[in-house]
Amino acid sequence: MDKALKPPSEVASGNLHQGHDHPGRGRIGLFAQLMFVLIALGLLVFFRDRAQFHTLGIVFVSIVLEALPFMLLGSLFGGLIEVFISRETITRWLPERRWWTIFVGAGIGILFPVCECAIVPVVKRLLHKGVPLSAAIAFLLGGPIVNPLVAASTAVAYFADWSIVVHRMILGYLIAVVIGLLMGLIFTRTKAVRAEVYINQFEGNAASTANHARSPSAGEKAVLAVSHAAGDFFDIGRFLVIGAFIAALLQTLVPRQLFAAAVSTPALSILLMMFMAVALNLCSEADAFVAASFRSSLVPYSAQLAFMVLGPMLDLKLILMYLKVFRLRAIAALTVFTFTAVYFSMVLVQGW
Amino acid sequence: MKEKFKRPAAILTACLPALIYIIWLHAFYWLLEGGRYTALLQPKLWPLLILALILLLAFSAAFISQFTLKTRVALHAGAWIKAAILILPVVYLWTVYDQSLGADAFANRFLNTGQSVSIKAAGLKEIPSQAFSGNPTTLLDLILYPETFDGQRVAIEGMVYRGTPVDNSSFKLFRFVVACCAADALPFSIQVKTATAENFPNDAWVRVEGLFELAAINDKPVSSILAEKIMPMPAPPPEKRYLFF
Numbered sequence: 001m002d003k004a005l006k007p008p009s010e011v012a013s014g015n016l017h018q019g020h021d022h023p024g025r026g027r028i029g030l031f032a033q034l035m036f037v038l039i040a041l042g043l044l045v046f047f048r049d050r051a052q053f054h055t056l057g058i059v060f061v062s063i064v065l066e067a068l069p070f071m072l073l074g075s076l077f078g079g080l081i082e083v084f085i086s087r088e089t090i091t092r093w094l095p096e097r098r099w100w101t102i103f104v105g106a107g108i109g110i111l112f113p114v115c116e117c118a119i120v121p122v123v124k125r126l127l128h129k130g131v132p133l134s135a136a137i138a139f140l141l142g143g144p145i146v147n148p149l150v151a152a153s154t155a156v157a158y159f160a161d162w163s164i165v166v167h168r169m170i171l172g173y174l175i176a177v178v179i180g181l182l183m184g185l186i187f188t189r190t191k192a193v194r195a196e197v198y199i200n201q202f203e204g205n206a207a208s209t210a211n212h213a214r215s216p217s218a219g220e221k222a223v224l225a226v227s228h229a230a231g232d233f234f235d236i237g238r239f240l241v242i243g244a245f246i247a248a249l250l251q252t253l254v255p256r257q258l259f260a261a262a263v264s265t266p267a268l269s270i271l272l273m274m275f276m277a278v279a280l281n282l283c284s285e286a287d288a289f290v291a292a293s294f295r296s297s298l299v300p301y302s303a304q305l306a307f308m309v310l311g312p313m314l315d316l317k318l319i320l321m322y323l324k325v326f327r328l329r330a331i332a333a334l335t336v337f338t339f340t341a342v343y344f345s346m347v348l349v350q351g352w
Numbered sequence: 353m354k355e356k357f358k359r360p361a362a363i364l365t366a367c368l369p370a371l372i373y374i375i376w377l378h379a380f381y382w383l384l385e386g387g388r389y390t391a392l393l394q395p396k397l398w399p400l401l402i403l404a405l406i407l408l409l410a411f412s413a414a415f416i417s418q419f420t421l422k423t424r425v426a427l428h429a430g431a432w433i434k435a436a437i438l439i440l441p442v443v444y445l446w447t448v449y450d451q452s453l454g455a456d457a458f459a460n461r462f463l464n465t466g467q468s469v470s471i472k473a474a475g476l477k478e479i480p481s482q483a484f485s486g487n488p489t490t491l492l493d494l495i496l497y498p499e500t501f502d503g504q505r506v507a508i509e510g511m512v513y514r515g516t517p518v519d520n521s522s523f524k525l526f527r528f529v530v531a532c533c534a535a536d537a538l539p540f541s542i543q544v545k546t547a548t549a550e551n552f553p554n555d556a557w558v559r560v561e562g563l564f565e566l567a568a569i570n571d572k573p574v575s576s577i578l579a580e581k582i583m584p585m586p587a588p589p590p591e592k593r594y595l596f597f
Contacts, residue, residue: 053448293538
């Protein structure tokens with residue numbers, strides 16, 4: 001266990017100023033975020049009496065309100081992992097270069113049922129603690145699908161049609177395993193994970209507080225864990241907000257009828273439903289209700305399944321949240337691999 | 353002079369996370385008070401909001417208890433932008449709270465399932481003279497259990513949606529049904545047929561009393577109400593506007 005710890009206030013304020021991999025890119029990012037704030041406030045000032053603005057505002061706020069508790073919880077789990085679970089313990093449980101860790105990672109959601117908003121801060125801390133990249137990615141993709149709460153909500157939405165529940169769980173698991181494996185083969189940890197996640201900050205802390213000789217008490221560690229969580233939330237929370245806003249904008253402007261229009265061409269229908277999953281940013285515990293609503297429009301089974309498998313793995317808010325964990329190239333690869341894997345799996349399901 | 357200004361600004365920057373947690377804490381408390389959150393979320397989700405409240409309280413306490421003026425934080429634009437982004441949903445919450453999803457969202461989300469049928473002439477004559485309870489049922493009941501209500505007189509409340517071209521003798525009565533939050537709200541609607549021309553505009557809240565009919569068109573069950581009486585009604589408070597699964 002790490003013995004020398006930085007005071008929580010410094011941890012939280014340190015997180016305030018976590019840098020970007022590249023200073024120039026960081027400035028562009030900040031500028032983009034500033035523009036986002038100005039546009040969002042501009043819409044509020046100039047269009048607040050329009051019906052479309054009301055839809056935008058309601059959808060935006062409700063996505064954030066629904067996701068925020070999960071994100072806070074995920075941040076807390078991340079903080080607890082950071083402080084209470086040592087690197088050695090993690091390496092003992094999930095050693096590097098062991099292929100079976102991917103299978104464990106993809107299925108861990110059964111024991112640790114979290115939605116996709118909670119999982120990003122947890123994965124960030126797990127990577128920091130030395131969990132193998134492939135296992136962490138398998139958990140990131142599989143966790144929000146392969147879990148009992150999602151299975152239950154899918155069963156309710158589809159009136160206890162257990163075949164779709166089983167298909168969703170199995171395909172979610174397999175795709176998470178394949179992508180985890182692929183990412184592990186292509187990327188090393190340093191090439192995939194952002195520097196501030198990869199570098200063990202505690203080691204830095206130890207150097208800066210070398211005069212703290214005694215082990216911290218359980219209470220001090222608990223406060224530190226909460227402070228880490230608070231810092232993570234302050235740092236990653238903005239991506240949830242931006243993603244939710246873009247999703248709300250798309251929900252307001254793009255009619256759903258458009259996605260149901262290609263029912264006669266299953267391959268196109270799958271593709272459209274996948275784009276919709278990315279755009280809507282629905283919680284994995286609620287998306288089955290929206291998918292089920294497309295049954296009456298004769299949207300193919302495979303396209304409904306594509307919507308439910310891709311959404312928890314990849315949507316706008318998740319892609320933005322990944323920015324705090326992975327490097328751009330890794331996010332691009334993860335996005336392309338996941339999208340392609342889901343698409344071809346669903347084409348196979350359609351053919352079968 | 354510059355230094356004099358710099359230090360309080362730096363301290364304020366260092367305090368930003370606590371400020372954000374406290375603002376969100378207040379927002380969650382406000383939503384829980386009197387069940388306001390049901391204007392946006394499924395009522396069963398209250399434990400989640402309590403959880404968020406507790407966690408935000410813990411985050412604020414941990415931050416404040418450890419905060420020291422010795423904390424060295426530069427005046428950093430990034431921290432202010434992060435804070436502004438995190439506050440944005442709260443600003444929107446207080447701006448749109450009184451509003452709800454309406455005809456605009458209905459048109460966007462409605463997937464034509466064949467509910468609309470042509471108007472049957474003289475349909476009102478067929479209304480059986482059954483005892484009328486006066487209690488409104490919900491669109492969800494009518495759509496999920498149509499057989500139960502087939503041929504029954506019903507009273508139902510909802511919003512008006514008139515498609516284009518406008519047909520004065522029929523409209524869709526709709527409500528949104530929420531699974532988790534308003535983002536996943538599904539529009540449930542029923543065709544209301546009237547003997548006389550009505551001109552209730554889009555988004556108007558009305559109470560419709562009449563005969564519920566379940567017919568098969570192209571082997572698809574299609575439900576409608578032959579309206580006997582349509583009365584305008586005030587919009588319910590925001591927390592009563594949606595139905596929930």
